[in-house]
Amino acid sequence: MASGKFIPLARLTCRSGRSPLFATRRYLNTKTAPSLYAARAHVVGARTGHVDGENLKVDLTMAKALGGPDDKSKTNPEELFAAGYGACFQSAMNAVAPSLGLKMPKDVEDSIVESTVHLVGSMKDLDMGLRVELVVKVRGLDKESLEKIVHKARQVCPYSRATKDNVYTVVRCETM
Structure with a gap:
């Protein structure tokens, strides 16, 4: 309304339950959007079974904290989710940095x-x-720049978008 244009009150009616003073963000319609890639997994035996995928063969075990054996050669769904979320979030950071005029470090050890x-x-x-905790550590960026990248990455990371409003997630930024 700062533009000085007259807008009829009826057009200011909030249709989405949000304040009309804030622009509504357009969200990707995941039901109809074209698939960029599809990962498939064949699971047998639940938490004590086996997973086969196109490029994946993993044996599962119940975590020791949940009463399972201490078998370090196997994994569990939470570890797989943690690995996927971390990798996806880091990819989102790399993707959004240039749009903010920032550069992520080239050495993979400088971004964790x-x-x-x-x-x-x-x-x-x-x-x-x-519940998810992400600790983002980057060398070569000041904390303010890193926080800008993380903020934007949370908006575009598919895992962040999928878990928004239903999985409590904390992201902490640290410079190295």
């Missing part, structure tokens, strides 16, 4: 995302969910 996925709730009550 440590992701922790917590299985929370009660197994007994069958009331479980996830």
Whole structure:
């Protein structure tokens, strides 16, 4: 409204439950958007089974904290989610940095995302969910620049978008 144009009050009516003073963000319609890539997995045996994918063969085990054996040669769904989220978030950071006039470091060791996925709730009550912590460490950027990259990455990372408003996620930035 700062433009000085007259806008009828009826057009200011909030249709989305949001204040009309804030622009509505357009979201990707994931139901109809073209698929860029599809990953498939064949799972047998649940948390103590095996996963096969086009480029993946993984044996699963119940985490020791959940009563499973301490088998370091196997993984679990939470570790797989943590790995996927961390890799996806780091890719989003690399993708958005140039749009902000910033450069991510070229050496892969100078940009690290440590992701922790917590299985929370009660197994007994069958009331479980996830909580995520991401620690982003980058060498060669000041904290303000890193925070700008992380803020924008949270808006475009497919994992961040998929978990928004239903998985409590904390992202912490550290310069190295």
